[in-house]
Amino acid sequence: xxxxxxxxxxxxxxxxxxxxxxxxxxxxxxxxxxxxxxxxxxxxxxxxxxxxxxxxxxxxxxxxxxxxxxxxxxxxxxxxxxxxxxxxxxxxxxxxxxxxxxxxxxxxxxxxxxxxxxxxxxxxxxxxxxxxxxxxxxxxxxxxxxxxxxxxxxxxxxxxxxxxxxxxxxxxxxxxxxxxxxxxxxxxxxxxxxxxxxxxxxxxxxxxxxxxxxxxxxxxxxxxxxxxxxxxxxxxxxxxxxxxxxxxxxxxxxxxxxxxxxxxxxxxxxxxxxxxxxxxxxxxxxxxxxxxxxxxxxxxxxxxxxxxxxxxxxxxxxxxxxxxxxxxxxxxxxxxxxxxxxxxxxxxxxxxxxxxxxxxxxxxxxxxxxxxxxxxxxxxxxxxxxxxxxxxxxxxxxxxxxxxxxxxxxxxxxxxxxxxxxxxxxxxxxxxxxxxxxxxxxxxxxxxxxxxxxxxxxxxxxxxxxxxxxxxxxxxxxxxxxxxxxxxxxxxxxxxxxxxxxxxxxxxxxxxxxxxxxxxxxxxxxxxxxxxxxxxxxxxxxxxxxxxxxxxxxxxxxxxxxxx
Numbered sequence: 001x002x003x004x005x006x007x008x009x010x011x012x013x014x015x016x017x018x019x020x021x022x023x024x025x026x027x028x029x030x031x032x033x034x035x036x037x038x039x040x041x042x043x044x045x046x047x048x049x050x051x052x053x054x055x056x057x058x059x060x061x062x063x064x065x066x067x068x069x070x071x072x073x074x075x076x077x078x079x080x081x082x083x084x085x086x087x088x089x090x091x092x093x094x095x096x097x098x099x100x101x102x103x104x105x106x107x108x109x110x111x112x113x114x115x116x117x118x119x120x121x122x123x124x125x126x127x128x129x130x131x132x133x134x135x136x137x138x139x140x141x142x143x144x145x146x147x148x149x150x151x152x153x154x155x156x157x158x159x160x161x162x163x164x165x166x167x168x169x170x171x172x173x174x175x176x177x178x179x180x181x182x183x184x185x186x187x188x189x190x191x192x193x194x195x196x197x198x199x200x201x202x203x204x205x206x207x208x209x210x211x212x213x214x215x216x217x218x219x220x221x222x223x224x225x226x227x228x229x230x231x232x233x234x235x236x237x238x239x240x241x242x243x244x245x246x247x248x249x250x251x252x253x254x255x256x257x258x259x260x261x262x263x264x265x266x267x268x269x270x271x272x273x274x275x276x277x278x279x280x281x282x283x284x285x286x287x288x289x290x291x292x293x294x295x296x297x298x299x300x301x302x303x304x305x306x307x308x309x310x311x312x313x314x315x316x317x318x319x320x321x322x323x324x325x326x327x328x329x330x331x332x333x334x335x336x337x338x339x340x341x342x343x344x345x346x347x348x349x350x351x352x353x354x355x356x357x358x359x360x361x362x363x364x365x366x367x368x369x370x371x372x373x374x375x376x377x378x379x380x381x382x383x384x385x386x387x388x389x390x391x392x393x394x395x396x397x398x399x400x401x402x403x404x405x406x407x408x409x410x411x412x413x414x415x416x417x418x419x420x421x422x423x424x425x426x427x428x429x430x431x432x433x434x435x436x437x438x439x440x441x442x443x444x445x446x447x448x449x450x451x452x453x454x455x456x457x458x459x460x461x462x463x464x465x466x467x468x469x470x471x472x473x474x475x476x477x478x479x480x481x482x483x484x485x486x487x488x489x490x491x492x493x494x495x496x497x498x499x500x501x502x503x504x505x506x507x508x509x510x511x512x513x514x515x516x517x518x519x520x521x522x523x524x525x526x527x528x529x530x531x532x533x534x535x536x537x538x539x540x541x542x543x544x545x546x547x548x549x550x551x552x553x554x555x556x557x558x559x560x561x562x563x564x
Contacts, residue, residue, distance in 0.1 A: 001107060001109055002106075002107065002108050002109045002112045002136060002137075002138065002139075003106070003107050003138060003139050003140070003141060004104070004105075004106060004126075004127060004138035004139065004140050004141070005081075005089060005105040005106060005107050005141065005177055006089065006092050006093065006096070006102060006103075006104060006105040006177075007104060007126055007127070007138075007140065008078065008102055008103055008104030008105075008124065008126075009104065009124060009125050009126065010050060010077040010078040010103065010104050010123070010124045011077070011121075011122075011123040011124075012048055012049055012050050012077035012078070012121065012122075013048075013049055013050065013120060013121050014049065014050045014052060014116070014117070014119055014120060014121060014122055014131075015041070015044065015046060015049035015050065015051050015052070015076075016051075016052040016053070016116075016117035017039075017040050017041050017052070017053050018040075018053070018054065018117075019039065019040060019053065019054070019057075019355070020053055020054055020055050020056050020057030020058070020355055020356075020386055021034065021036065021039055021041065021053055021056060021057065021058075022036065022056065022057050022058025022059050022062055022383070023056065023059075023061075023062035023063075023065040023066055023069075023087075023088060023091075024058065024059035024060075024061035024062045024064070024065050024197065024498075025058065025059060025498065025521075025522040025525050025526050026039060026058065026062075026525060027046060027062075027065055027069070029065045029068040029069060029072075029197055029198045030068075030072065030074070031045065031047070031074055032045045032046045032047030032048075032069055032074035032075065032076075033045050033046075034046065035525035035526075036525050037524040037525055038422075038521060038524075045074075046069075046075075046076045047069070047073075047074040047075065047076070048074075048076070048077050049076050049077060050076065050077055050078045050080060050121075050122055050124070051076035051077075051078070051079055051080065052080040052081075052113070052116060052117050053080075053081065053082075054081065054082045054083050054113075054355070054356065055081050055082065055083035055084065055085040055355075055356055055386050056081075056085050056087050056088050056386060057351075057355060057383075057384060057385060057386040058282060058382065058383050058384075058386075059087075059192075059281075059282050059382075059498070060087060060192045060280040060281055060282050060285070060298060060299065060300050060301050060304075061192055061193070061195060061197060061301050062087045062088055062091070062300070062301075063087050063088060063090045063091035063094070063193075063300035063301045063302050063303070064091065064193055064195075064197050064198060064200070064201045064301045064302060065091070065197055065198065066088050066091030066092065066095075067091045067094055067095055067099075067198070067200045067201065067204070067302070068197065068198030068199070068200040068201070070091070070092070070095040070099075070101050070102070070103060070200075071095070071099065071101070071198075071199075071200045075103055076103060077103065077104075078103055078104040078105070078106065078124050079092070079103065079104070079105045079106070080105075080106045080107075080108060080113070080116060081105070081106070081107050081108070082107070082108055082109075082110065082113040083107075083356050083386075084107070084178070085105075085107075085386075086174070086177070086178065086297075086298070086299075086300055087298075087300040087301075088105075088300075089105050089174075089177060089300075090170075090174060090300035090301075090302060090303050091300065091302065092105055093170055093173050093174060093177075094170060094204065094302045097166060097169055097170050097173075098166065098204060098207060099200075104124045106124065106129060106138060108129075108136070112136055115134055116129070116131065116134065116136075119131040119132060119133075119134060120132075122134070124138075126138075127139065127140065141176055141177060142176075143176045145179075145181055146172070146175050146176065146180065146181060146182065146183075147181060147182045148172075148182075148183065149183075152168065152183055152312065155167070155168040155310060156168045156169060156172055161211065161212075162211050163208050163211035163212070163213035163309060164213070164309060164310060166208070166211075166306075167208075167213070167305070167306035167309045167310050168306070168310055168312075170302075170303065170306045171183065171303070171306050171307065171310060171312060171313070171314060174303060174314055175314035175315075175316070178314050178316040178317070179316060180314035180315050180316040181315065182315050183312040183313060183314060183315060184276060184312065184313055184314075184315045184319065185276065185311055185312060186217060186276050186277055186278040186307060186311060186312070186313050187217065187218070187271065187275050187276060187277055188217055188218045188219065188220070188269060188271060188275075188277050188278070189215070189217055189218075189219040189220070189277070189278045189279070189304055189307050189308040190219070190220045190221075190222065190264045190277075190278075190279040190280060190281060190284055190304070191219060191220070191221050191222060191251060191256060191280060191301075191304045191305060191308060192222040192280035192281040192301045192304055193205070193222075193251075193280065193301035193302050193304055193305060194221050194222055194224050194247055194248050194251050194256075194260075195222060195223065195224060195225055195247075195301075195498075195499045196224070196225040196226075196240070196243055196244035196247045196499075197225075199243065201247060201301075201302075202243050202246060202247045202250070204302060204305075205247055205250035205251060205254075205305070206246070206250050208250075208254065208305060208309070209250040209251075209253050209254055213254050213309050214254055214255045214309070215254055215255040215256055215308040215309060216308065216309060216310060216311040217308060217311045218257070218269060219251075219255065219256040219257060219308040220256065220257050220259040220261075220264050220267060220269060221248065221251055221252070221256050221257065221258060221259050221260055221261075222260070222261070222262050222264075222280070222281050222284075223260055223261055223262040223439065223466070223468075223494060223495055223496035223498075223499055224244060224245075224247070224248045224260050224494050224495065224499065225240075225244040225247075225495065225499045225500075225501065226240075226241050226244045226245055226494065226495060226501075227492055227493060227494045227495055227504070228245060228248055228258070228260065228494050229494075231244075231245065231504075234503065234504050235503045235504075236501070236503065236504065240501060248260070251305075254305075254308075254309075256308070257269075258469075259468065259469070259470065260468065260469060260493065260494040261439050261467075261468030261469070261470070261471075261496075262281055262283065262284065262437075262438045262439050262496045262498075263283075263284065263287075263375065263438040263439040263441070263468060264279065264281075264284050265284060265287050265288060265291070265292060265375075266439065266441055266442075266468060266470070266471060267468070267470060268470075270292065271288060271292060271294040272292070272293075272294065273292060273293030273294065273397060274293060274294070274295070275294045275295065276294075276295050276296075276313075276319065277294050277295065277296045278296055278297070278299055278304065278307040278308075278313045279296045279299065279304075280298075280299045280300065280301055280303070280304040282298065282379075282382035282383075283375070283378055283379035283382050283438050283518065284438075285297075285298045285299070285382075285388050285389075286298075286378040286379075286381060286382050286387075286388060286389055286390065287374070287375060287378045287379075289318055289324070289388055289389035290374070290378055290389045290390050290391065290392075290396050291371070291374050291375075291378065291396060291397075292397075293396075293397040293398060295318060295319050295324075296318070296319075296388070297313070297314070297316065297317045297318060297319060297388060298317075298386070298387075298388040299313070317388065318358075318388050318389055324358065324389065324398060324401055325358065325401040325402055325403040325406075326357075326358050326359055326360035326390075326391050326401060326402045326403060326406055327357040327358060327359075327403045327406050327407075328353070328354045328357050328358075328359045328360070328406055328407055328408070328409060329359070329360045329362060329402065329406050329407070329408045329409075330350055330353055330354065330359045330360065330361050330362070330408075330409050330410065330411055331362050331363055331408060331409070331410045331411070332346065332361055332362060332363035332364050332410075332411050333363065333410065333411065333412045333413055334363050334364050334366075334367060335413050335416075335555040335556065336555070337554065337555040338367065338555050339535040339537065339553060339555065340372075340373060340376065340515065340535050340536055341420070341515065341533070341534055341535040341538070341553060342367075342416070342555070343369060343373040343374070343376045343377040343380075344376045344377065344379070344380040344515070344516060344517025344518070344520070344533075345380070345416045345419050345420060345423075345517060346361070346364070346377060346380075346411065346416065347376065347377040347378065347379065347380030347381035347382075347390075347517055348380040348381070348383065348384055348419055348517045348521065349384075349411050349415055349416065349419055350377075350381050350384075350385070350390060350411070351380065351381040351382065351383060351384030351385030351387075352384045352385075353409050353411070354385055354387060354390070355384065355385050355386060355387075356385070356386055356387065357387055358387050358388075358389055358390060358391065359387070359390050359391070360390075360391040360392075360393060360399060360402055360406070361390065361391065361392045361393065362393040363393075364392060364393075364395075365392065365393050365394025365395055366394075369392070369395060370443075371441070371443075372441055372443060372444055374392075374395070374396075375438060375441070376515075376516065376517065377390075377392075378390070379437070379438050379516065379517065379518040380516075380517030380518050380521070382518070383517070383518050383521040383522065384521070413555075413556060413557050414557055416556055417552055417556040417557050420533065420552055420553070420556060421552070423517070423520040423531065423532070423533035424531075424532050424533055424534075424548070425530070425531075426511045426530030426531050426532050426548075427511055427530065428532075428547050428548050428550050429510075429511060429546060429547060429548075430461060430511055430512065430513045430532060430542045430543075430546055430547060430548050431460060431461060431462065431506065431508065431509040431510055431511060431512070431546075432461065432462050432463075432464070432505075432506055432509035432511070432512040432513070432529075433457075433461060433462070433463035433464065433512065433513050433514070433539050433542060433543045434464060434497050434512050434513070434514040434516065434519055434523070435448065435463070435464065435465040435466070435489075435514070435515065435516075435536075435539065436464075436465050436466035436467050436496065436497065436516075437466070437496055437497040437498065437514065437516035437518050437519035438496065438516075438518070439466055439467045439468045439471065439496055440465050440466070440467040440471065441467075441471065442471050442474050442475060442478075442480075444536075445465070445467070445471070445475045445480045445481075445484065446478075446480060447536060448465070448484060448489075448536065448540070449480050449483045449484055451536065451537055451540040452483070452484065452487040452489070452540060452543075452544075453483075455487060455540070455544045456487050456488050456544065457487060457488030457489060457543045457544060458543065458544055458545055458546040460546050461542070461543050461544075461546050462490065462506045462509065463488065463489045463490065463543040464489070464490045464491075464492060464504075465484065465489055465490070465491045465492070466492050466493075466495055466496045466497055466500070467491065467492075467493060468493065469493040469494060472491060472493045475491070488543075489543075492504065497514070497516070497519045497522075497523070498518075498519070498522055498526065505527065509529060510529060510530065511529060511530045511531070511532060512527070512529050512530075512531055512532070513531070513532040513533065513534060513538075513539055513542045513548050514531065514532075514533060514539065515533070515534060515535060515536050515538070515539050517533070519531075520533040532548040534548065534549060534553075535553070538553075
């Protein structure tokens with residue numbers, strides 16, 4: 001469907017690509033330069049361009065990055081999508097409602113999108129898009145299909161204060177864009193917008209805090225950008241530590257729980273199957289829908305606060321039964337043997353093969369994945385796909401939901417080996433081991449302690465575990481934290497690898513190794529370091545020797561066939 005999503009005007013050169021881009025971890029919020037080393041646009045700038053792509057992908061935090069780009073004048077001149085998109089669109093809506101700035105957002109059907117991408121320059125003028133040989137009408141979106149309750153209208157009209165008016169205005173516009181027919185109550189919210197990615201995120205939160213906004217439903221907070229209690233002792237400069245801490249404080253002031261974890265499914269507030277919730281943070285959304293059987297859209301940062309303040313969310317997408325069905329079946333050629341590195345490799349590949357739809361993975365049910373295996377699978381899937389969930393045949397609770405006409409694709413062991421090689425282009429010498437993306441579970445702490453028993457980190461290696469403060473307290477009570485620290489590992493609460501910064505991130509480290517497919521993808525762009533990837537045991541070996549294994553795992557083919 002060709003339409004104007006957010007109207008506006010722009011005249012600029014076209015920057016087009018045929019794959020989604022995550023603005024968080026993929027675009028520098030200060031300059032607009034693409035920093036995702038795996039993306040076809042790497043090194044180019046989106047600033048001032050008509051950026052065309054099928055849809056976005058990856059982190060829910062992309063909305064905050066776009067908000068900062070709009071604020072500092074480095075945003076695209078307009079966004080043009082082929083598929084429905086919510087993360088970057090929401091950033092544009094917030095810029096409009098809260099800061100009085102915006103850029104046009106347009107959705108084109110397949111033929112119009114292909115024609116647009118073949119041009120060099122175009123003009124958007126309200127309800128028209130024009131380029132050489134191209135003149136498209138952009139009809140506005142209808143808003144008369146949304147049913148609002150009396151309480152919804154009271155908030156929208158400002159009868160319950162300025163904060164709720166602003167929050168409901170953003171929610172209402174998002175409901176229109178997503179084609180929702182109504183708003184629904186949610187039982188809980190997880191806020192991802194507490195990571196300090198830019199000054200605009202801090203200002204957004206403090207504007208609502210200054211209006212004395214309060215959350216209406218139980219609300220947890222994602223990992224933040226500093227160890228809240230200890231950042232000063234860790235040498236974090238005040239120029240970063242203070243605004244990062246203020247951002248967290250603003251959300252706590254509004255009534256959110258200072259959980260500070262990117263793995264809210266590890267908390268005592270874990271939702272149950274069928275619970276209607278509103279989570280942001282891509283890995284958490286995918287895990288909640290896929291593994292827990294709860295229901296949440298992949299809510300962008302900033303919309304999460306609006307939902308927490310009102311207790312209401314647009315009813316669309318995977319809130320609806322029929323939208324939770326798989327539209328692609330991916331048949332897996334599972335290896336006879338495997339280790340825990342299999343699951344992030346599989347998730348990463350599945351996301352590449354299903355960037356815009358929910359897949360069903362078959363052929364791995366006999367491998368009996370653990371909760372931590374599924375955590376790694378969902379996190380890696382979320383880096384390469386924009387879909388809010390996946391199914392695993394015989395494992396996840398709704399794996400029987402397959403849409404009529406779903407197509408089929410395959411993943412071979414050769415495919416897995418190619419991703420392993422992609423993740424292992426760095427040198428063998430390792431200075432940093434990154435555990436906990438997403439945050440480590442208590443069981444992962446136990447497994448790491450078992451592998452480190454009688455061993456100690458190499459003097460030239462820093463090994464860091466990031467985890468939620470609740471998990472850290474449990475690990476301390478069990479004696480695990482002391483065992484890991486005595487072996488030379490550092491344990492950091494509140495922060496995670498996608499928000500960590502120097503000097504907590506060791507400045508001298510040149511090559512890091514991780515067992516996380518998510519961080520293997522994001523680390524080159526976020527940290528500027530080269531990366532190695534391996535199983536938990538491989539990472540322990542590297543931590544103790546300073547060297548990463550230089551051969552593929554025994555369960556992968558040693559000479560994978562490459563695509564031609």
